Amino acid sequence: MLTITDLHASCDGKEILRGIDLQINAGEVHAIMGPNGSGKSTLANVLAGRERYQVTRGAVIYRDADLLQMSPEERARAGVFLAFQYPVEIPGVSNIYLLKAALNAVRKSRGEPELDAMDFLALVKDRLQLVAMKEELLYRSVNESFSGGEKKRNEILQMAVLTPHLAILDETDSGLDIDALQVVASGVNALRSPDRAFLLITHYQRLLDYVVPDVVHVLVGGQIVKSGDRSLALELERQGYVGVAQPSTSV
Amino acid sequence: MNNPTPDTTTRYLNVMRTRNSAAREATWLRALRQSAVERFAETGFPMLQEEDWKYTDVRPIERAAFMPLPQDAALPAVPTAGQFRLDGLSGPRVVFIDGRFSASLSAVGPLPEGATVTTLADALNSQPQVLEAHLGRYLPADGHGFAALNTALLADGAFIHLGAGTRLEQPIHVLYLTTAGAALLLPRNLIIAERDSEVTIIEHYAAVGDMAYFTNSLTEIFAGDNSTVEHYRVQEENRAAFHVSGVHVQINRSSRVISHALDLGGRLVRNDLRAVLADTGGECHLNGLYFAADRQHIDNHTHIDHAQPHCTSREFYRGVLSGRGRAVFRGRIVVRPDAQKSDARQVNNNLLLSRDAEADSQPQLEIYADDVMCSHGATVGQLDEDALFYLRTRALGDAEARDLLTYAFAREVLDRVRLAPLRVRVEHRLAAALRERGALHEVHP
Numbered sequence: 259m260l261t262i263t264d265l266h267a268s269c270d271g272k273e274i275l276r277g278i279d280l281q282i283n284a285g286e287v288h289a290i291m292g293p294n295g296s297g298k299s300t301l302a303n304v305l306a307g308r309e310r311y312q313v314t315r316g317a318v319i320y321r322d323a324d325l326l327q328m329s330p331e332e333r334a335r336a337g338v339f340l341a342f343q344y345p346v347e348i349p350g351v352s353n354i355y356l357l358k359a360a361l362n363a364v365r366k367s368r369g370e371p372e373l374d375a376m377d378f379l380a381l382v383k384d385r386l387q388l389v390a391m392k393e394e395l396l397y398r399s400v401n402e403s404f405s406g407g408e409k410k411r412n413e414i415l416q417m418a419v420l421t422p423h424l425a426i427l428d429e430t431d432s433g434l435d436i437d438a439l440q441v442v443a444s445g446v447n448a449l450r451s452p453d454r455a456f457l458l459i460t461h462y463q464r465l466l467d468y469v470v471p472d473v474v475h476v477l478v479g480g481q482i483v484k485s486g487d488r489s490l491a492l493e494l495e496r497q498g499y500v501g502v503a504q505p506s507t508s509v
Numbered sequence: 510m511n512n513p514t515p516d517t518t519t520r521y522l523n524v525m526r527t528r529n530s531a532a533r534e535a536t537w538l539r540a541l542r543q544s545a546v547e548r549f550a551e552t553g554f555p556m557l558q559e560e561d562w563k564y565t566d567v568r569p570i571e572r573a574a575f576m577p578l579p580q581d582a583a584l585p586a587v588p589t590a591g592q593f594r595l596d597g598l599s600g601p602r603v604v605f606i607d608g609r610f611s612a613s614l615s616a617v618g619p620l621p622e623g624a625t626v627t628t629l630a631d632a633l634n635s636q637p638q639v640l641e642a643h644l645g646r647y648l649p650a651d652g653h654g655f656a657a658l659n660t661a662l663l664a665d666g667a668f669i670h671l672g673a674g675t676r677l678e679q680p681i682h683v684l685y686l687t688t689a690g691a692a693l694l695l696p697r698n699l700i701i702a703e704r705d706s707e708v709t710i711i712e713h714y715a716a717v718g719d720m721a722y723f724t725n726s727l728t729e730i731f732a733g734d735n736s737t738v739e740h741y742r743v744q745e746e747n748r749a750a751f752h753v754s755g756v757h758v759q760i761n762r763s764s765r766v767i768s769h770a771l772d773l774g775g776r777l778v779r780n781d782l783r784a785v786l787a788d789t790g791g792e793c794h795l796n797g798l799y800f801a802a803d804r805q806h807i808d809n810h811t812h813i814d815h816a817q818p819h820c821t822s823r824e825f826y827r828g829v830l831s832g833r834g835r836a837v838f839r840g841r842i843v844v845r846p847d848a849q850k851s852d853a854r855q856v857n858n859n860l861l862l863s864r865d866a867e868a869d870s871q872p873q874l875e876i877y878a879d880d881v882m883c884s885h886g887a888t889v890g891q892l893d894e895d896a897l898f899y900l901r902t903r904a905l906g907d908a909e910a911r912d913l914l915t916y917a918f919a920r921e922v923l924d925r926v927r928l929a930p931l932r933v934r935v936e937h938r939l940a941a942a943l944r945e946r947g948a949l950h951e952v953h954p
Contacts (some may be wrong), residue, residue, distance in 0.1 A: 306902050334904035346899040350917025356903060359913070363904035399917075416903065 259284045259424055259455045260305075260325075265316035267304045273314070274300045276480035282424070285452040289466055290459050291491060292477035293499045298459045299343060301477070302428040305457075306340035307333050320424065334360075335367035337423035341413035341430050348400040353412065356400050357382060357419055364420055385418040389445050407438035414445040425449070426457045431465035443468030463491040476502060517574040518553040518654075522546065524577065525661045535637055541645045545660035552654040561653070564837040564869050565779050565808040570751045575693035575723040577662060578607055585688050590614050593684055593715050597930040600679025600709075601626045603667050606686050608694040610665060614684075623672030623706075626681055629697055632668035639670065643701055647729040647757040649783070655753045656781075659695045659727040666697035666726075671706035671736070680709035680739075680928060687750070690720030698728040702736040702764075709739040711931065715774070716747040723751040730756065732764040734788070739767040741931065745774040745938065748805065752778045760820075762788035769926055770826075772799035772807050773938045783812040786820035786848075795824040798922040798935065800942045801866070803832025810837075815844040815851040815881075824855040827922045829915060830866035831942065840885070841873040848878050855885040860892065860918050862911075912943055 265278040274297045282288050292298050304311050305318065307330035318325040325333060348356070361381075362372045373381065386393060389411040401409050410430050417425055427446070431439055446456065446469050458469060466474070466488065474490040475482045478499060484490065494502050515523070525546045529539070554571045555562040584606050594602070603626060604614035610628045617626050625632075633640055645660060667683040685696050702708055714724055724746060732738045738758075746752050752775040760766050772778055784793045799807045813822045828836045838857045859868035872885035892914050900910035919939055926932045 306898075308898055329907070330898060330901035331904055331906050331910075334902050340902050342899065342902075346893075346895045348896050348899070348914070348917065350920045351913055356900070359905055359909075360903040363906070363909075367904075420904070 259286075259321060260457075261319045263317045265304070265318060266314045267300060267311050268314055269300065269311050274311075274480050275304065278316070278480075278482060280475065280482065282455045282457060284423075284455055286472045287450065287456040287458065287469065288473045288475065289471040289491065290457065290475045290477050290482075291461070291463065291494060294461070296477045297480040298477055299428055302340055302343075302426050302457075302459055305426055306330060306338065331363070334420075335364055339417050339420055339422035339425045341410075341417060341425065341427040343428040343430075343432065345401045345409040345413055347402045347404075349402050351400050352397055353400050354382065354396040357396075357416065360416065361419055382419060385415055388418050388448055389414045390441050391415055406433045407435065410434060410438065410442055411445075414442055418445060418449060421449070423453065424455050424457070426459070428459045429461060430458075431460055431462065439465065440468060463495045466491045517571045518549070520574060520576075521658060522550055525549070528662065535641070537641045538633070538644075542661050542663075545657040548652070549654050549657035549661055552657065555653050555655070561810060561839075565777070565806065567777070567779070569777060570723055570753075573691070573721065573723065573751070575691055575751075577693050577695070578689055580609065580664070584609060584611055587614070587686060587688060587717055589717055590686060593686060593713065595682055595711070595928070595930040595934065598680055598682060598928065600677070601681045602684070603628070603681065604684045604686065605665065605696065607689045607692060608665065608685070608687075608696060621675055621677060623675035624677050625668065625670040627668050629666040629668045629699060630664065632670075632699070639701065640699070643729065643731055644699055645729070647731065647759045647785070648727075648755075649757075652755070653781070655725050656727055656755050659697060659725050659755070662695050663697040663727075664695065666699070667710075667712075668698075669700045669708065669710060671702045671708050673703040673733070674705045675703070676707040677709070680711055682711045682713060684713045684715070685724065685726070687716045687722050687724065687746070688718060690718075690722060692722040694722065694724045694726075696724065696726040698726070700728065700730045700738065700740070702730075702732050702738045704733040705735050706733065707737045709741075709928075711741040711743060711928070713743045713745075714752065715745045716750060719747050719749055721749040721751070721776075723753075725753045727755045728757070730758040730766065732758065732760050732766050734762040734764060736761070736764045737767075738765070739769075739927070741769045741771065741926075741928070742780070743931065743934075744772045744778065746778075747774060748776055750775050754780045756780070756782045758782075758784040758793070760784060760786050760788075760791040760793055763790035765792040767794040768796065770795070770797040770799075770809065771926075771935055772797075772809070773935065773942075775805060775807065777806045779808040779810070781810045781812070783814070784822070785814040785816055786822065787816055789817050789819045791817070791820040793820075793822045795822070795826070796922055796925045797826035798919060799826075799828040799836060800939060801828065801830045801834030801836050802942050803834060806835045806837075808837035810839045810841075812841045813843070813853065815842070815848040815853060817845075818847060818849045818851065820848065820851055822853045825922060825925070826857045827919065828859045828868060829862065829919060829939070829942070830859060830868055831862040833863075833865045835866070836868040838868070838870045838887070839873060840871070842875070842883065842885070844874075844876040844878050844881050844883065846877040849880045851878060851881040851883070853881070853883045857887045858918070859889040860915065861889065862892070862915065915939070915943060
């Protein structure tokens with residue numbers, strides 16, 4: 259699904275990712291954990307195509323295509339989804355309008371016809387239940403005056419409607435109370451499938467109590483310093499990043 | 510140069526004097542015109558050195574020396590006039606072609622008792638006492654030369670009178686359609702809403718053809734006690750046109766005036782909107798939306814005078830600028846010493862879609878009372894890059910995302926436009942403006 263090789267990226271001339279290697283296969287759930295400033299969000303943004311970050315070395319192959327050559331919208335249409343750490347408020351654009359425009363853009367690129375209004379609404383209402391979100395929020399401006407939990411649910415709702423191949427969740431768990439966290443986790447679990455992969459970026463292992471990852475990576479100083487199974491996350495919880503990871507010096 | 514061409518001010522003064530010496534008119538009207546002639550002789554055209562005109566250079570208007578059209582020629586046929594109807598609105602329609610009333614294109618229809626919808630020329634004959642009591646009464650004595658030019662030569666326009674307690678449900682559509690080049694047009698409108706009355710008026714300016722001309726309009730609105738007046742000024746002149754407008758409003762006790770200024774066309778546009786909250790409990794809502802595409806210049810000067818206590822004003826103007834579009838906003842709010850409990854809020858936001866677009870926004874609050882609530886906010890900015898990226902990660906193309914955010918920006922003003930046919934028309938104009946070359950693809954990286 260996704261192969262990252264020796265990925266280096268910088269922002270405003272400062273190198274943040276310093277040689278990432280990562281292989282994610284269809285059906286897998288990978289978690290990336292790391293302290294603040296380790297480059298977790300940079301990795302998510304680089305994968306989604308944020309122009310603010312410059313890739314200075316390395317390659318990212320997504321489903322046999324060079325991901326780095328694609329615009330953000332091309333990536334989205336090809337099935338890459340980023341759930342934002344800080345979902346953006348967009349006054350004047352209704353949530354339902356965005357969902358429909360996004361879904362139709364994805365369907366169009368897959369050669370599928372646009373959904374009619376009835377089918378679309380039925381689909382959205384079905385997915386709303388998955389994230390236990392109030393229907394009323396569909397008709398409000400995107401994320402505008404949503405609570406923190408509502409914003410994160412809204413991200414999962416979009417993911418559930420768009421059904422991506424690769425979903426990257428950038429600290430979707432941060433700032434959530436335990437109920438909202440469970441809702442988000444059950445949304446992710448419901449979408450787990452053999453032809454879909456997840457990359458969960460998280461600061462705490464709490465989310466991993468509910469979404470059990472296949473592989474856990476520890477990111478420190480822009481490099482993956484350790485990978486392992488789920489027990490690595492528990493080890494991090496006990497010992498902290500310093501105890502688990504000895505960051506290697508980059509060349 | 511033995512015989513230099515007289516300058517435009519002189520030529521206009523000659524036109525005024527010739528006209529006034531020939532006209533047989535009531536004394537009050539002669540006096541009104543005469544003081545306007547004197548004012549125009551004194552001020553001439555505004556100059557860049559004047560504080561109120563420092564961003565808007567009207568010398569192109571002066572150089573072009575547009576002249577009034579002869580009033581006796583036959584009116585041109587306008588087969589495309591139907592395009593300027595607002596489908597879905599069935600109220601009275603008053604149409605002027607090249608500044609002159611067109612009986613064939615107008616349709617006033619049955620009106621409730623107490624309502625009059627006619628032309629100013631007709632009203633000057635049929636109800637001179639009403640005109641004497643109102644015409645020219647709501648203009649400041651120190652108005653600029655364009656206002657004086659209009660008053661000195663006023664000939665026709667819409668006259669709308671609502672007697673006490675009269676309510677007109679359907680909006681009145683007043684259309685000024687220009688077909689003639691090099692013309693000076695001086696529409697003059699008078700709207701009188703007596704106490705407890707209610708009316709909605711759409712003042713609409715447009716052109717057939719792409720010739721240059723100059724519309725210099727003036728509208729006075731009297732909102733009597735406990736009345737409601739909703740006024741739309743829809744300016745979609747052609748892109749060679751000059752447009753200067755004045756709207757002067759007097760808001761009396763517990764009356765409510767809602768103004769929508771929609772500026773979509775014109776090459777050089779200047780609007781002065783002045784609202785006086787003349788008695789307690791008055792309310793004024795000023796909404797504005799302007800699109801300045803490449804080489805368009807749109808200047809809105811608004812002035813809200815809280816002259817009496819316990820009045821409310823809300824002002825919300827937004828502009829979208831593309832290409833080398835230019836906008837000026839100056840929002841003056843004056844709260845007089847006795848106007849305690851005044852509540853005034855003003856917001857002006859400008860969205861720049863291109864590197865070469867420019868907006869100057871100046872709130873100007875003068876508060877002489879101490880127990881008031883006043884706030885203002887002015888912004889000039891580009892599309893939000895975070896929002897743009899967010900939409901693109903949701904599979905929307907870059908151009909589509911920019912259009913969507915631009916619509917969303919304008920929609921917050923458009924949502925206040927209660928008349929759906931008008932809202933749809935403005936949305937179409939915005940879409941056309943966005944499609945123009947230079948609007949979308951010169952955007953900041």
